[in-house]
Amino acid sequence: MRRPTSYDVARAAGVAQSTVSRCFRDDGGISGDTRARVHAVAAELGYTPNAVARSLILRRSNVVALIVTDFTLRTNPHVIDGISQALNAAGKRLLLMTVSGDNDVAGAVVGAMEYPIDGLITGALIGDENLARFLARGVPVVSLNRRVDRARVDCVATDHATAAGEVADLLYGAGLRDFLCMTGPVDSAVNAERVDGFEARMRERGGARVARCVSGAGYDEGRAAFAAYVARHGRPEAVFCANDQLAFGVMDACRHDLGWRIPEDVAVVGFDDLPEAARPAYRLTTVRQQFEEIGRAAIGLLVRRIAAPEAPARTVLLPGQLQRRASTL
Amino acid sequence: MRRPTSYDVARAAGVAQSTVSRCFRDDGGISGDTRARVHAVAAELGYTPNAVARSLILRRSNVVALIVTDFTLRTNPHVIDGISQALNAAGKRLLLMTVSGDNDVAGAVVGAMEYPIDGLITGALIGDENLARFLARGVPVVSLNRRVDRARVDCVATDHATAAGEVADLLYGAGLRDFLCMTGPVDSAVNAERVDGFEARMRERGGARVARCVSGAGYDEGRAAFAAYVARHGRPEAVFCANDQLAFGVMDACRHDLGWRIPEDVAVVGFDDLPEAARPAYRLTTVRQQFEEIGRAAIGLLVRRIAAPEAPARTVLLPGQLQRRASTL
DNA sequence: ATAGGCTGTGCATCCGAATGCACGAGGCCA
DNA sequence: TGGCCTCGTGCATTCGGATGCACAGCCTAT
Known part of the structure; x- marks a missing residue:
């Protein structure tokens, strides 16, 4: 044995x-x-x-650590899938750490530090000093969907701002001027980029009014927060949601709680392009993110940095693809 | 450095x-x-x-390997979440390997064999001889949702057959007698247990007709396969789908392709209880699986077997919870 | 026949932490 | 004061594979 x-x-x-x-x-x-x-x-x-004995002498493990928050979030599995495929192709293994609270972050960081990992990919905020510890050990770090201003930290993200600008153009071009942004949680940098991008474009165009409604990131939160918002502030002409789940919540609130038609009474736009967005229940206009490609690009950056540890930090921005469907005019 | x-x-x-x-x-x-x-x-x-040096001398790594097929399948992330939480609590790490083709399986097995892993959890068919190799090394193996008849292989699964029997009772009790089962892929043992359980109960009750329709596992496949089926065989009174995605496809086919009302023209039942099942677009009667609990139970079995390697194989069967909604009478 | 080059294999050491055993310091009791 | 015991620490070895260097064997050129 x-x-x-x-x-x-x-x-x-x-x-x-x-x-x-x-x-x-x-x-x-x-x-x-x-x-x-x-x-x-x-x-x-x-x-x-024995990979362990080999790792000890070589001081590298062929293992890449991935830190993500709750990955029951619908978008994460696709990214991880891309990462996983690319790692398989590169002959590397994936050490997966999920974090929810700060406790978990500390545990994950400690765990990852104990291994001579080839790299770290993080889709969660792990804190600047933790980042520094990995960099000090010469561990390449790639940040997912979050810009990190630090030498030797690469980043791959959807170009949220530009895509959100296209959404703004679409709605503005349809003659709409009174907007609501469902921002999701305040502390989400990703959502903020989308909403800020939308607002910035609207300011450029001029004459539009953009309100914000903060909520959780999920369907139920979106549905409830939207209903509460309109009870106080009335009906906007269009709603731009920071993600599709929020948009589904808003659409169901409109149709089932408020009795409004989409897009006649209110237009709705999401972000992500989850599979349901294309289905008859929603037909949601939204921005498609290239999730698998994000994952693959992350590994690409990692591999490149392993080869050239001191190269300047690179950011890969993947374009979002606007999908026009029946939730807008 | x-x-x-x-x-x-x-x-x-x-x-x-x-x-x-x-x-x-x-x-x-x-x-x-x-x-x-x-x-x-x-x-x-x-x-x-240095975890690597420690692993070398201790001959164990505190790492548990998880092999899953495509985990963009909606149910997998929740299971993995449960696993991940339980592993965090146990101070162990998760090595994630995704497999699609046979090539990947071989790669994953080789990868996992190279580490002194504390255990292996598999939600994919890795083949009997591969299983034997892990067991020969004394690596505990837990199988997810798939019974494995082998000494020292534990198993955790939803009690698909019993839950499917409850679905059968519900529909039969509503006076329906003409059924169609959307089975999903033929080679899926999980789906087969559900459909077989449904059919077995119907045979017990007597006087019912149960047809089968094979398709892929996803929404589009279900929608297309159902439409094709009814074009040839006409409308059943009720459709039992091996998973919710198929059920959504069937519901959309009914409403949008065929112009049928649910449940008046045809009743639909799913399996899984994905979040959308509860939403106004579907209101699908379905069976809730306790995904996180499956993951936690898997780790529980693993920990127990590490403590007592030669204990008899155990199977944890978690009950599915029937959720009655508006897609049935 | 001999020198030089090339190829293939073995020896010894290293990676970093865990642990059985030995040993020293200090306390306690007679 | 001496013997004994306990507690804390150090020494030496171990885990399994990688690799620089030495060297043996064979071939070619002279």
Whole structure:
């Protein structure tokens, strides 16, 4: 039951342990004859190189750590999928840490620090000093959807502001002037970029009024917050929601709580393009994010930085794709 | 930039490396005085124990590997969330491997075998001989939602058959006799248990007709397959779908492609209870699965088996909770 | 036949933490 | 004051694979 080691293989194959090691490292200097024999013996014994011993001597682990907040959020799985595919292709492994409270963050950081990880991808705010600790160890860091102004921290994100500007153009061009932004939580930098981008474009165009409504990030919060908002401030001409879940909540509030038609009474726009957005229940105009591509790009940045640790920080901005559907005119 | 080691801390604190090690292992035999000094020096140097060196000597890693297929499937993130929470609480880490093709499976298995993992949780079919390899190494294995008849392999699953039986009772009790099961993919053991459970109960009750329609697992496949089915075989009285996504597809096909009312013209039942099922667009009668609990239970089984490796295999069956909504009478 | 080059293998050491055993300091009792 | 015990610390070794260096064997050129 004890796992066989390279020494076991060496003994059985009549060679030295170093030869076994070289056979599995493919570093040349081994005759095809010897290699074949060693591999045969290894297969027979069920030998697998011990990644831990290898990591110890090499001081790298082929493991990339990913820190995300609650990834039952609908958008996360697609990003992780992209990351996972790219890591598979690169022969690296994924250590996944989810964090909700500050406690978790500390635990995740400690956990990640204990390994000689090849890199860290973070979709959560882990704090500046924690970031610094990874960088001090020479661990490449890639930030997802969040700009980090720090040397050697790369970033990949959807170009939220530009896409939100396109949304603004669409609504403004339809003659609408009275807007509400469902911002989601105040502390979300991503949502803020979208709403700010929308507002900025509206200011450029001029003559529009943009109100804000803060809420949680989910469907129920959006639905309730919107209903509460209109009870106090009346009906806007259009609602720009910082994500699709909020938009679904708003649409259901309009139709089922308030009896309004979409888009005749109020236009609604979301952000993300979740699968439901295209379905008959919603037909939501929204901005498609390239989730898998975000994940792949993150790994791309990581690999590049491993090769060139001191390269200047890069930010990959992926365009959002406006999807016009029946929730706007 | 080189990370400090226990030797560095020992030198700075004026003690031996073994003392530093003991301070961080909390294994007693260290005076409070020495411990405090060592921890202070360690904090100052930014020392963190090297998990790799520790794993090498201890022959265990505090890492649990999880193999899942495409986890953009809506149900997986919740299960993983439960797993992740439970692992955080247990001080263990999660190595996530996603597999789609057979290639990936081989890669994932090789990857997992290279680590002295504390356990393996698999929601994917990895093949009997691969399973055997882990067991031979003494790695505990927990199977998600799939019964594995093998000594020392634990299993946690929703009690699909019983829940599907309750669905059958509900529909039968409403006087319906002509049923269609949307089975999803043929090779899905989970879906098969649900449909078989439904059919078995119907046979017990007697006098009912149960047809099957095979399709992919997603919304679009369900919608298209259902439309194609009714074009050939006409309208059933009720449709039991192996998962909610299929049910949404069927509902939209009914309402938007066929012009049928739900539940007056046809009743629809799903399985999973995704958040949308409760929303006004669907109001779908379905079976709630306790996803987080599945994840937590999996870790519970793992921890128990680590403590008692030779214990008989256990299966935790979690009840599904029938949610009656407006898609049935 | 011998020198030089090249290829393939082995030896010894290293990575960083854990731990059995030995040993020293200090306290206690006779 | 000496013997004994306890507590805390250090020494040496171990985990399993990677690699610089040495060296043996063989081939080619002279």
